[in-house]
Amino acid sequence: MKKFLSEGNQKFLENRLPNHPKLAQAQTPSNLPICVVVGCADSRTCAEHIFSQSLGNFFSVRNAGHYVTDEVIASIEYAISQGIKNIMIYGHTQCGAITAAVQSIQSSIEPISQSVTNLLSKFEPTIRHVMEKNPKLQGEALLRACVEENVRKAKNDILEMSSYLRDKCKNNELKIMTGLYEVETGVVHFID
Ligand SMILES: [Zn+2]
Numbered sequence: 001m002k003k004f005l006s007e008g009n010q011k012f013l014e015n016r017l018p019n020h021p022k023l024a025q026a027q028t029p030s031n032l033p034i035c036v037v038v039g040c041a042d043s044r045t046c047a048e049h050i051f052s053q054s055l056g057n058f059f060s061v062r063n064a065g066h067y068v069t070d071e072v073i074a075s076i077e078y079a080i081s082q083g084i085k086n087i088m089i090y091g092h093t094q095c096g097a098i099t100a101a102v103q104s105i106q107s108s109i110e111p112i113s114q115s116v117t118n119l120l121s122k123f124e125p126t127i128r129h130v131m132e133k134n135p136k137l138q139g140e141a142l143l144r145a146c147v148e149e150n151v152r153k154a155k156n157d158i159l160e161m162s163s164y165l166r167d168k169c170k171n172n173e174l175k176i177m178t179g180l181y182e183v184e185t186g187v188v189h190f191i192d
Contacts, residue, residue, distance in 0.1 A: 001035060001086040002177055002190060008051035009188045033059040035086040036079045038154060040066050044183050045092045051188070059084060065097030065150065066090075067122055068157035077164050085174055087165075089154045090188065091147040092181040098146050102127055126153050144180070151178045151191055 036059045037047040047058050059079040061072055066089065076087065091098075100116075101123035103109045111117045123146075130137070130145045137145055155178050159166050168174035178191040 001088075001175060005035070005051050005088060005177070005179075005188070006190075008053055009186070011052035012050050013186050032083050033057055033079065034084070035059070035088055036061065036076055036084055038062070038066050038068075038072070038076065038087060038089040038158075039181075040064060040092055040095055040097065042092060042095065044094075045090070045181055047088070047090070050181055050186065064119060065095060065101070065123055066154055067119060068154050068161065070161070073158065073162050073165075076158065077162060080165060080168060080174060087158070087174065087176045088179065089151055089158075089176065090179040090181050091151040091154075092183055093140075093144060093147065094183045095143070095147050098123060098127070098150060099143060102143060102146060105131075123150060126150050148180055148191060151180065154178075 034057050039045055039047055039060070039062045041062045041064050045062075047060055047062075048054065051058075059075075061075045061079075063069075063072070066072075080087075097119070100109060101120040104117075104120050105124060105127055126149050127146050130142070130149045134142075134145060155176055158176065159169065165174060165176075169176065180189045180191060181187075182189065
């Protein structure tokens with residue numbers, strides 16, 4: 001699956017994006033998506049585009065900063081129960097949610113709403129962990145490290161919060177991949 005996604009990303013880089021829904025049927029004869037994608041809601045990070053896939057191929061679960069909640073877990077569990085065997089979690093550079101969360105730690109930012117403040121506070125332990133581990137990191141490098149750590153956290157959260165998904169992984173019935181999408185270049189770097 002990693003090779004498949006890498007090749008899709010390569011096509012995207014070469015500008016050969018499939019755009020016809022029938023392609024999806026051809027690629028997935030069982031009409032079952034081939035992968036669950038867990039990502040940020042950022043408009044530049046649409047998984048179907050960056051991996052050159054059509055309608056029907058991905059089951060997408062996305063929110064700002066791809067924070068894993070019970071609802072996210074339920075969506076993923078539903079998709080996996082249908083027979084999907086892969087999950088791809090991907091963060092991205094220039095992530096507004098992580099940027100705002102870093103800024104809220106380093107300085108004060110004008111709060112948008114209580115809900116947004118609550119969400120940003122959820123990223124705080126991950127960001128503080130990165131800052132303590134790498135005290136010299138600043139700017140873009142710090143943001144990138146925080147996004148990568150947030151992706152690892154999402155994977156850990158999924159495995160911790162869902163015994164259903166944990167067991168599937170243990171039995172080799174499910175594989176969870178992680179990556180970082182570089183908005184600037186279009187490249188997806190697999191994290192592990
Ligand atoms: Zn984002």
